[in-house]
Amino acid sequence: MPAVVRGRDFLRSRLTKVQSGEVAKVTGLDRYQFARQFRAVYGTSPYRYSVMRRIDAARSRLRDGRPVAETALEAGFADQAHFTRTFKAGFGMTPGRYIKLCAARGSA
Numbered sequence: 001m002p003a004v005v006r007g008r009d010f011l012r013s014r015l016t017k018v019q020s021g022e023v024a025k026v027t028g029l030d031r032y033q034f035a036r037q038f039r040a041v042y043g044t045s046p047y048r049y050s051v052m053r054r055i056d057a058a059r060s061r062l063r064d065g066r067p068v069a070e071t072a073l074e075a076g077f078a079d080q081a082h083f084t085r086t087f088k089a090g091f092g093m094t095p096g097r098y099i100k101l102c103a104a105r106g107s108a
Contacts, residue, residue, distance in 0.1 A: 016076035
């Protein structure tokens, strides 16, 4: 269990794609062991957890008025299109629509 917590903390601290070798060094588990244990504890895969943390950080930046393309790169996505597809899959709307909703609510 401590290895899984270390792995989660490592994933949470990174805004870039994380390689399985990096997680193995932090946890002492191979990628398969870590993935099985992580899913058992947190109910999702390490990859999905990492992507959602990156999207959460991006949402905060978008609310602060940062440009979408800049936010995409800062959150570790290959480009704006990749970020937009991932954001829409996770939240059911594009980043542009999210920005408009935040502005309408006075959050941006």
